[in-house]
Amino acid sequence: MTAMFRAAILGLPALSIGLAALVLLGPGAPRGVTFVRVWGAPVAGSEALSLRLEGVRRLHGADDPAALSGIEVSATSAGSPLDPWTGSTGSDGVGEALLRAPGGLEEPVVVRVARDDDAGALLEARVPLLEARVPLLPPPRAAGTPAAGTPAAGTPAAEAAPLPGVTRGALRLRVTAARGVLAAPFPELVRVVVETESGAAVAGARVEASAVGADLDGQGSGPALVEADARGAASLTVTPRSHAVELTVRATPPAGARPGSPATPGATGTWEGRLPVIPGAIWLDPARLAGDPPALRLISPAPRTRAYVSLGDARGRLLGAVVPLAPDGAGFSSGELALPGEPALRATGWVVVASDPREQGAGAVAWPLSPAAAAATPRRVALLADGWPAAEARERARASRARRRGLLVLGAAAAAEMLLLAIEARSARRRLAAHLAAASGGAGEGGGPAPLSSEDRGRVLAAARAEPLLSALALAALVGLSFAAVAALATFR
Structure with missing residues (x-):
């Protein structure tokens, strides 16, 4: 029994501290947190809830994309459940969820995101990632509602806004980009309207254009000559070769213009300005939009592996997609996405x-x-809900439970160690007392040692008891201090 006590006294501290260290540095240590963010632009009354899911894994403040499988997205609109969506996110952590709402979206809209547990049957079958109420944007203004001269958000404008520039001369020129912007090095139409100062169209006006940093009508930087139609409108094909394109347009009345015509013979007008070329823009090929079947053909001037697409109209964002891009042999990266056959869209x-x-x-x-159509003014996706706060709270609670269990192991081991030391000290005192009693109780005659008096014997036994007890208490205090120090260090994260 004495050997077992001594083995327990020597081995228990190392065993318990090792076990507690495994718990504190393993399950009790902070782990990477996986969560999702939800992006979108849902509009009240829309029949589709199109959400962009962003899977994120965060460790020590650094975020990385998380490819998540077995995701289920469910939602309720004004308390009525929508058909759930199941899917996954790609290697970039992005996935597109579409939930149909035949009755139209109504406040409140609550979205829940969960995924299958990768740890097996030891944990819950479904791990909640997010549950939040998402806001709805107001529906667009009805037709005929004043909007301070601006088109309703989310709908294409009736006519693109004129590009800013410097105009001179008796003729007024309005220059617009047919689709709002340009992307290098892809061709786009630029429209020019020639009017008099009174606003009358100059039919048949001669338009001469030159550009710096772009080709005009496939003839280089210019000059390019075109003739306006009966409405005074002319079109130029501009192919940007740089991100800074300066265009100069000069208009004159048609040859043989008479004094009674809208434009005075000899009158001219000039416009100078910069075209809105977007650096790094992914170009949408207009030819494939009119194809059979229609499709979105995306071309990137820079090497890219994917493009992120949001489709919508006045009803809001109706569909999202991640389009893979691959080298197309022309030095670009391109990809296609089938266009929904809905005529209104x-x-x-x-x-x-x-x-x-x-x-x-x-x-x-x-x-x-x-x-x-002219330039579009859509509602871009915005962050609707972030699963990071809830995921952080769950991780903190999990790590706290593990650390408490590790500290419990240390506390129980410390108590057991002190108890074992007390038992061993008491046993040692008994053995020492018995040994001293035997040694001090000699017969004193026949050559043996003389017995001690009762007073001397009491003092010897008292001294023998005092020193082992003090040593045992000091050792127990040191052991308790070591356990407390380990427990204190374990609180640091």
Whole structure:
């Protein structure tokens, strides 16, 4: 029994501290937290809840994309459940969820995101990632409602806004980009309207254009000569060769103009300005929009592996997609996405094409879906809900439970160690007392040692008891201090 006590006294501290260290440095240590963010632009009354999911793994403040499988997205609109969506996120951590709402979205809209547990049957079958109420944007203004001269958000404008520039002369020139912006090095139409100072169209006006940093009508930097139609409108094909394109347009009345015509013979007008070329923009090929079947053909001038797309119209964001891009042999990266066959979407819809899932980069561009439509002004996706606070709280609670169990092991081991030391000290005192009693109780005759008096014997036994007890208490205090020090260090993260 004495050997067992001594083995327990020597081995218990190492065993308990090792076990506690495994718990504190393993389950009790901070781990990477996986969560999702939800992006979108839902509109009240829309029949679709299109959400962009962003899977994120955060460790020590650094975020990395998280490819998540077995995701289930469910939602309720005004208390009524919508059909759930199941899927996964790609290697970039992005996935697109579409939940149909035949009755139209109504406040409150609550979104829940969960995923299958990768740890097996030891934990819950479904791990909640997010549950939050998402805001709805107001529906667009009804037709005929005043809007301070601006088109309703989320709908293509009836006519693109004139580009800023410097005008001179008796003729007025309005220059517009047919689709709102340009992307290098892809061709785009630029429209020029020639009017008199009174606003009358100059039919048949001669328009001469030159450019710096772009080709005009496939003839280099210019000059290019075109003739305006009966409405005083002319079109130029501009192919940017740089991100800074300066255009100069000069208009004169048609040859043989008479004094009674809207434009005075000899009158001229000049416009000078910069074209809105978006650096790094992914171009939408207008020819494929009119194809059979119609499709979104995306071409990136820079090497990219994917493009992030949002499709919508006045009803809001109706569909999202991640389009893979691959080298196309022409020095670009391109990819295609089938266009939904809904006529209203193709006639008045828009598509936001971006190289980043948040559509916040400088190269994010909104293109109209109809070749005849003007520039689009969509509602970009915004952050609707962030699962990081809840995920952080769950991780802290898990790590705290593990650390408490580790500290419990240390506390129980410390108590057991002190108890064992007390038992061993008491046993040692008994053995020492018995040994001293035997040694001091000799007969004193026949050559043996003389016995001690009762007073001397009491003093010897008292001294023998005092020193082992003091040593045992000191050792127990040191052991307790070591356990307390380990427990204190374990509180640091």
